[in-house]
Amino acid sequence: MAYHHGDLRRVLLEATAAAIQEHGVAALSLRDLARRAGVSHAAPAHHFGDKAGLLTAFAAAGFEELATALAGDDFLEMGVAYVRFALSRPAHFEVMFRPDLYHADDPALLAARAKSSEALYGEDTDKTAGQAGWSIAHGFATLWLSGAFPGRDQDPLDLARALFRQLNPGYSQ
Amino acid sequence: MAYHHGDLRRVLLEATAAAIQEHGVAALSLRDLARRAGVSHAAPAHHFGDKAGLLTAFAAAGFEELATALAGDDFLEMGVAYVRFALSRPAHFEVMFRPDLYHADDPALLAARAKSSEALYGEDTDKTAGQAGWSIAHGFATLWLSGAFPGRDQDPLDLARALFRQLNPGYSQ
DNA sequence: GGCTCAATCTTGACGTTGACAAGATTGGAG
DNA sequence: CTCCAATCTTGTCAACGTCAAGATTGAGCC
Numbered sequence: 198m199a200y201h202h203g204d205l206r207r208v209l210l211e212a213t214a215a216a217i218q219e220h221g222v223a224a225l226s227l228r229d230l231a232r233r234a235g236v237s238h239a240a241p242a243h244h245f246g247d248k249a250g251l252l253t254a255f256a257a258a259g260f261e262e263l264a265t266a267l268a269g270d271d272f273l274e275m276g277v278a279y280v281r282f283a284l285s286r287p288a289h290f291e292v293m294f295r296p297d298l299y300h301a302d303d304p305a306l307l308a309a310r311a312k313s314s315e316a317l318y319g320e321d322t323d324k325t326a327g328q329a330g331w332s333i334a335h336g337f338a339t340l341w342l343s344g345a346f347p348g349r350d351q352d353p354l355d356l357a358r359a360l361f362r363q364l365n366p367g368y369s370q
Numbered sequence: 371m372a373y374h375h376g377d378l379r380r381v382l383l384e385a386t387a388a389a390i391q392e393h394g395v396a397a398l399s400l401r402d403l404a405r406r407a408g409v410s411h412a413a414p415a416h417h418f419g420d421k422a423g424l425l426t427a428f429a430a431a432g433f434e435e436l437a438t439a440l441a442g443d444d445f446l447e448m449g450v451a452y453v454r455f456a457l458s459r460p461a462h463f464e465v466m467f468r469p470d471l472y473h474a475d476d477p478a479l480l481a482a483r484a485k486s487s488e489a490l491y492g493e494d495t496d497k498t499a500g501q502a503g504w505s506i507a508h509g510f511a512t513l514w515l516s517g518a519f520p521g522r523d524q525d526p527l528d529l530a531r532a533l534f535r536q537l538n539p540g541y542s543q
Numbered sequence: 544g545g546c547t548c549a550a551t552c553t554t555g556a557c558g559t560t561g562a563c564a565a566g567a568t569t570g571g572a573g
Numbered sequence: 574c575t576c577c578a579a580t581c582t583t584g585t586c587a588a589c590g591t592c593a594a595g596a597t598t599g600a601g602c603c
Contacts, residue, residue, distance in 0.1 A: 201569055201570070202580080202581075205580085205581085221470030221471075223396070223468075223471055224470075226559085226561085227561065227562095228559080229560095236581070236582085237581065237582045237583075238560090238561095238583095239563085239582070239584095240580085240581055240582080242561080242562070242563085243580065243581065244580090247561075248561065248562090294513070294516045295516065296516060297393075297394030297396060298394075301517075325532050325533065326536055328519070328520075329506060329533045329536035329537075331513070332505070332507075332509035332513065332533055333502060333506050333509060334505075334509065335512060335513055336504070336505035336507065336509025336510070336512065337505040337509070339509065339512055340504070340508055343467045343469060344474075345483075346501070347501075356501075360498065360502045363498060363499055363502035364502075365538060366538075374550085374551055374599070376551095378551085378552085399588080399589065399590085400589080400591095401588075401589065402589095409553085410552065410553045410554075412553070412554080412555095412591080412592085413551085415590080415592085416550090416551070416552065421589095421590065421591090
């Protein structure tokens with residue numbers, strides 16, 4: 198077999214996203230990831246310690262990308278960007294908010310999560326309005342991904358925009 | 371061993387809630403439930419077919435209880451009731467919105483879910499406002515349960531009320 | 544009371560998984 | 574050229590979900 202794959206860590210993280218989108222987090226298996234990457238069954242554990250370690254890195258990457266996606270937008274478009282991220286990276290989004298799946302005290306993860314919080318709350322003057330916007334964005338994204346939200350023929354981003362406009366004036370342009 | 375436990379199905383569902391609250395859904399094990407109930411390792415499968423069958427019944431019970439909890443309240447208090455349910459039955463709430471864990475086409479489950487939808491949307495005139503309220507309630511509950519929401523020293527129901535008041539007038543009394 | 548039978552639960556087995564230990568391979572630093 | 578740490582493999586273990594087969598029980602029926 199080929200030793201020193203060279204890029205295994207990145208390949209495994211990409212395979213994780215694919216595997217979760219295909220069969221859900223519940224069915225995620227380190228051995229399946231190893232098969233997808235063409236390495237032995239114990240190779241993933243070397244890079245991430247254990248399964249929770251893999252998902253820790255996976256969630257951290259998600260928070261990093263979310264922080265980038267949120268940067269620089271106004272209130273309403275930031276909410277839309279939040280939903281857009283959740284729908285385009287559903288596997289990351291799901292793992293990120295299930296701390297029972299990973300090592301929630303990991304420094305890299307905490308730093309990445311702080312970055313997204315910064316992007317969400319950084320310049321916000323009205324804390325409660327920001328929390329309401331975050332709740333709408335998160336709730337809508339979660340419900341949409343779980344299939345529970347009605348109106349599945351419409352564009353979810355348009356739907357999200359309509360929901361944000363239900364908030365008090367000043368944010369509803 | 372004692373055959374004909376008599377009440378095993380109910381006991382297993384209660385043990386499921388306890389086990390999930392202790393160690394998360396990811397760590398849920400039929401064999402552990404069997405040990406908690408004092409029966410053999412294969413007894414749970416007899417009542418529910420398989421693990422997904424158990425979680426189907428578990429989620430259905432959750433939707434039933436949610437429908438009851440939502441009945442008869444005005445808009446704002448219905449949202450508060452939604453959050454109260456999520457926080458008082460966190461295990462049910464989590465499973466209910468993770469259809470990859472159960473048999474999403476189960477008739478009993480679909481009926482129970484329809485009942486909650488009815489309670490949520492039944493008399494609602496403004497569909498978008500209702501969806502915004504649902505999104506806030508669901509998003510806040512999810513974020514609170516995942517530990518991501520700030521202000522963990524405050525009463526979550528008071529916090530939820532404050533968020534609902536961020537919606538357009540007519541719902542913010 | 545005794546018989547029958549379906550429902551309930553047990554026992555035993557199989558393939559798969561996450562984790563661990565020990566060994567093989569490799570590339571780079573000195 | 575040698576060493577060494579990083580990378581990956583191989584082998585193993587207990588635990589898990591699932592299935593098949595058997596044991597036990599209570600309720601209906603004569």
